[in-house]
Amino acid sequence: MAVVGEGFGPTIALDGARKVRGNLTQARIRWMVLAMLMGFGLVGGRLVQLGMVVPDSTIEGQARDVITATRPPILDRNGLEMAVDIRVPSLFAEPRRIIDVEEAVQKLRTVLPDLDEAWLRNRLTGDKGFVWVQRELSPVIQDRVMRLGIPGIDFITESKRFYPGMNEASHILGSTNIDNQGIAGIEAHMDGENVALLQDLGLARGNALAPVELSVDMRVQHVMHEQLIDALERYKAVAAAGVMMDIHTGEIIALASLPDFDPNQPASALVKDSFNRITAGIFEPGSIFKTVTMAGALDSGAVSVSDQFDARFGIRFGRFTIDDFHGKHRILSLPEVYKYSSNIGTIRIMQAMGKEDYRAFLTRMGFDKRVPFELPEMRLPTVPKDFSEVGAATASFGHGLSVSPLHMVAAYAAFANGGNLVPPTLYKRDIADTEPFYQRVLQPSTSDALRYLMRLNALEGSGSQMNKAAQGYRVGGKTGTAEKVVDGRYSASKVTNFFASAFPLDNPRYAMVIMVDEPKAENPQSGTTAGWNAGTVTGRIVQRVAPMLGIAPDFSEVLDQNLVPPALR
Structure with a gap:
């Protein structure tokens, strides 16, 4: 019962009610805060959970x-x-x-x-x-x-x-x-x-x-591709390929191999024989390898450009005799050995150098390892680790070993550029960027002698058909006709032909290798050796692309005379 006085309300009851209402309000606030905290906690936990989930950003695993x-x-x-x-x-x-x-x-x-x-x-x-x-x-x-x-x-x-x-x-x-x-x-x-x-x-x-x-010039690429297609039809060949390289920078200017494929239809690359013969094919190079033999022997000092060699008789190894295809059967000077493509004379030159030194030179030229190059389609060469007497003899003229055309174009670039082996590339680069990669493999004087020999072969030897097509552009090079192995034996009817070249030899800038596989004679007056097909393809390509590359024709005989070594003048 509340106690009240006269003129006053029930103060005790009033204060109690206020206290109860205040406690109730505080309790409600605490419950509200707790509910809000729990709500924020749930939301925060869900956000953390979602943040830890890795969304599926794949399409069928991709x-x-x-x-x-x-x-x-x-x-x-x-x-x-x-x-x-x-x-x-x-x-x-x-x-x-x-x-x-x-x-x-x-x-x-x-x-x-x-x-x-x-x-x-x-x-x-x-x-x-x-x-x-x-x-x-x-x-x-x-x-x-x-x-x-x-x-x-x-x-x-x-x-x-x-x-x-x-x-x-x-x-x-x-x-x-x-x-x-x-x-x-x-x-x-x-x-x-x-x-x-x-x-x-x-x-x-x-x-x-x-x-x-890329380093490729599509104008040159178009011409090379077109001429290789023509070679397949003209010579009824089973395949053809070509590569052109800047001898100072290693830039690949053009590279083609037939049969080829349409990259817009990748499945067409699976057609038989449509592989890249320049990098993924290895072949016995035939007589274009004689330039390698000349280079090694001249650079070693074992022979000189004025030396002579006995090519009157074939060279016997046991019951086998190695002779010349079109033998002169007389004493030949070193330039004559080259322009007549004498197997006998080339063996004599290699023997003057010695088979061990010759094998070491092949290593120096990079013939027993893969060429450093960007394309993944590459194949290792097959060069015997050690040469027997007959093995060294056959290797000297390009048989008994197999290398890629990319090996050969890099070698011919070194023969023409003063003696530096330059790694090829498909990317643009200038001489300043390339020089740190130069590997000196020949003396400049050896390079000068090789340029003379290559030009001599174009003027008077097996490259004369090529020279007629590329008249005025001072091309020089070497033919190579390699018999293919069929059923374990060399076949005289199936050959792979090469022409390795450089131009213009008075101021060399480019090296090129052209291959024609199993060609037939174009007409009854022509033959099936490399000068008639791979050589003429080379001439036709140079005749069309040289102006594109800024090379002007010059018919002055003085340019050729200046290539003759002093010892032969």
Whole structure:
């Protein structure tokens, strides 16, 4: 019972009520704060949980950014596009969103009738979030599919590689797979050894990448490719190949090998014999290897350009005798050994050097290892580790060992450039960047003598047919006709022909090797040896590309006379 006084209210009861209401308010505030804290805690925990979840950024196991990535354009040395990316729509489905699978199958096949019905039905059935239906379609097909209005069917835009030159540079460029990843040629090299460099530069796939500039001149490439096609038809050959190299920088100006393929259709690269014969083929080089023998012997000092050698009789090794194809059967000077392509004389020159020193010289020239080069399609040469007497003899004129045409063009570049072995490259580089890679393999005087011998062979020897086609451009080189091994024996009817050259020899800039495999005589008046086919192909190529490369014709005999060594003047 409350106690009250006159004129006063029930103060005791009033204070108690206020106290109760205050306690209740505080309790409510505490519960509200606790509820808010619990709410924020739940939200925060969920955010942490979501932050720890790695979202699925793959498409059927393939990263989305890889599929939609772009590749840098590839340009030739003059800025002409050799490979570019185009954006194409690709059709995919989300099976869990498809309402009526049978209806979707029937509608899609009205636009894409080549799709197998059972395969498509199985593809669209299930609860997957993404499946490919068909990739790299045209915008017209995309529009027709979208008009069907099928739920769960959509397109993603991805990159597709396009090669404007088609087959012309296929063995240089290689190709990409359907995910736009390099699988051969320079495309594979860009995705392999250069990926770390691209990351260091911050040029991740998917961004606009700087163009890749190659050393190739597509004008020269077009001429070489065209002339090799002509050689296949003209000489009824089974294959042909060629490579041209800047002798001072090692830049590959042109490289072609037939049969080839269309990189826009990568499956065409699987056709039989469409491999790159310049890098992935090794062959007995035949007589173009005689220049190597001359180089080693002259540089060692074992012989001089004015020496003479007995080529009257064949050289016997046990029950075998090695003779000349068109023997003079007399004493020959060293230049005559070269221009008449005497096997006997070449063996005598090698023997003057000694087979051990000769084998060591082949190592110095890099013939027993792979040429350092960007293309992944490479093959190791086969050169015996040690030479027997007969093994050294046959090797001196290019038999009993196998090397690639890339080995030979690098060697001929060294023969012409003053004696420096330069590693070839498919990327642009200048002399200043190249000189640190120079490897001195010959004295400059040896290089001078070899230039004279190559030009002499063009003027008076087996290269005369070539010289007629390239008159005025001072080309010199050596023919090589190598009999192919059939059923374990050399066949006289099946040969691989080579012509290795350099030009212009008064001021050399380029080396080239041309190969024609199993040629037939063009007409009854011609033959099947290298001078008639690989040599004439070389002449026709030089005649057309020399002006493109800034080389003017000059018919002055003084230029040739200046190449003659002082000892022979």
